[in-house]
Amino acid sequence: MNNKDLVTLYESGLTIKEISDRTKIGYEAVRKILKEENVKWRKNYMSDFTPDQLQSMLDKHDKGISVKEIADWYEISSATIVKWLKANNREVICSMRKYDILRQTPLNSIQKQILIGKLLGDGCLYKDTAKQSYKLSFGHCKKQEQYFHWNVTMWDPFINNYRENVDKRGNSIMLQTTTICHQDFNQFGKMFYQGKIKSIPKNLDMYFTPIALAVWIQDDGNLNEGVNMRICSQGFTEKDNQELVIYLKRCFNLDSKVMGYKYKGKEYKMITLNKINTQKLSDIIRPHVVESMKYKLMPESSTTSTPNILEEISSNNDDTV
Numbered sequence: 001m002n003n004k005d006l007v008t009l010y011e012s013g014l015t016i017k018e019i020s021d022r023t024k025i026g027y028e029a030v031r032k033i034l035k036e037e038n039v040k041w042r043k044n045y046m047s048d049f050t051p052d053q054l055q056s057m058l059d060k061h062d063k064g065i066s067v068k069e070i071a072d073w074y075e076i077s078s079a080t081i082v083k084w085l086k087a088n089n090r091e092v093i094c095s096m097r098k099y100d101i102l103r104q105t106p107l108n109s110i111q112k113q114i115l116i117g118k119l120l121g122d123g124c125l126y127k128d129t130a131k132q133s134y135k136l137s138f139g140h141c142k143k144q145e146q147y148f149h150w151n152v153t154m155w156d157p158f159i160n161n162y163r164e165n166v167d168k169r170g171n172s173i174m175l176q177t178t179t180i181c182h183q184d185f186n187q188f189g190k191m192f193y194q195g196k197i198k199s200i201p202k203n204l205d206m207y208f209t210p211i212a213l214a215v216w217i218q219d220d221g222n223l224n225e226g227v228n229m230r231i232c233s234q235g236f237t238e239k240d241n242q243e244l245v246i247y248l249k250r251c252f253n254l255d256s257k258v259m260g261y262k263y264k265g266k267e268y269k270m271i272t273l274n275k276i277n278t279q280k281l282s283d284i285i286r287p288h289v290v291e292s293m294k295y296k297l298m299p300e301s302s303t304t305s306t307p308n309i310l311e312e313i314s315s316n317n318d319d320t321v
Contacts, residue, residue, distance in 0.1 A: 006030060007037050015048050016075075027053070041075045046084060049074065054084070061085055067092065102157060103133070107184040114154055115188055116207045117215025120233075120244075124198065125189045127181075134185035139176035141167070146292040147218055148175045155179055200240040200247075208251045214285035218293045227298065229278040231256075234268035241269045254281055 001023055009019045016034070020027045027050075046054070053074070060070050067085070071078040085092050107115070115136065119125065123138040136155070140148040142164075152159050162177035179185075191201040220232040233241050241258040248254040248271075256273045273281060275298075282297040289297060 001025075003033050003037055006033050007039055010034055010039055017048055017050065017053075046076070046080060057081065057084060058088055058090065061090055061092075102180060103182050105157075107158075107182070110211065111155065112184075112188075112207065113209045113211040114151070114215050115185075116204070116209075116212035117219065118151075119188065119192050119198065120212070120216040121219025123219075125185055125193065126196075127189075133181040133183045134189040135179050135181045136185060137176070137178040139165075139174050142173040142175060144293070145175060147290045148177075150290045152177055158182060198235065200236060200243045204243075204247050205251050208247055210252075210284050211288050213252065213281075214288035217281070217285055217296060218289060221296045223278070223296050223298070224272075227275040227278060229273040229281055229296075231271040233271050236269070238269055241271060244271060252281070252284055254284075 006019060006023070006025075009022070010016070014022070016027055016030050019025070020030050023030070049057075057070055057074065060073070061067070067078050067081050071081045074081075082092050115123070118136065118138055122140065123136055125134040125136055127134055138151065140151075148162075152162060158179040159177050160180070162175055165174045165176055166172075167174045191203070192198050217229070217231065222230045222232065224230050233244060236244070238258065245256050245258060248256050254273060254277050256271050256277060258269055259272050260267050260269055262268075279298050279301055282299075283301055286294070286297055286300065
């Protein structure tokens with residue numbers, strides 16, 4: 001009997017155990033062959049398993065294998081595995097419980113400042129359902145991989161993984177990730193969003209720090225001809241752009257203005273700074289900019305420097321900004 005015959009038997013509705021009994025091929029050998037043939041798994045029931053297989057589930061758990069891995073191995077739901085483990089006096093902390101604990105872990109001060117920068121830039125908050133908390137999503141092109149991974153690191157432990165997608169419009173590879181839902185995002189979701197439309201909140205100056213500014217510039221800044229900062233703020237209305245100009249002046253004493261530009265027949269807005277203010281901006285955010293992104297800054301001047309972000313992380317673990 002060849003591999004295709006085993007696939008046919010499985011797809012006809014037989015369980016792996018039934019195929020094993022009929023063909024006299026071991027259960028694990030049948031499962032391995034089906035997996036190699038990329039069959040679409042269906043879920044089993046506890047009654048499908050032999051006493052040895054049920055004991056094997058317990059043994060795998062005792063060796064530290066996760067509930068999900070055990071469930072995937074035996075083609076059965078994680079909830080059923082949890083019930084079986086608990087019935088056999090195993091203490092189970094499943095992934096959902098872990099996430100519940102993480103959702104109660106507050107964002108620290110640095111993460112809140114980074115969040116402001118991401119919301120001004122390439123990040124967005126959204127909900128899967130109306131009853132859930134917000135989650136943060138962001139992405140960067142492959143050329144900005146170091147900056148992307150810096151962002152992922154700064155959001156530890158609220159990000160589990162990331163993915164690569166092909167951006168067909170730009171024929172480039174995008175690195176993208178999403179945090180877990182978290183109650184602390186709700187405050188900022190209410191600040192920045194009217195429905196699904198992102199806008200500039202009235203109390204931005206409470207959170208607009210050099211770190212937030214640095215993240216925004218790394219996301220959306222562009223050093224034109226090496227001397228003039230242009231911030232791609234076209235995602236905001238002209239009124240919001242004018243508000244951002246006010247905040248740059250109020251929070252950092254930076255003079256800027258809103259300019260329009262046309263692209264493919266449409267007019268967009270951006271914020272621009274002249275050479276003097278671009279130098280001031282560069283010096284303000286330089287300590288918080290990832291090395292690979294410093295091409296967006298003017299060369300260092302003799303202005304006063306600010307503490308490095310890594311120093312702030314070690315000394316600032318409270319949940320206020």
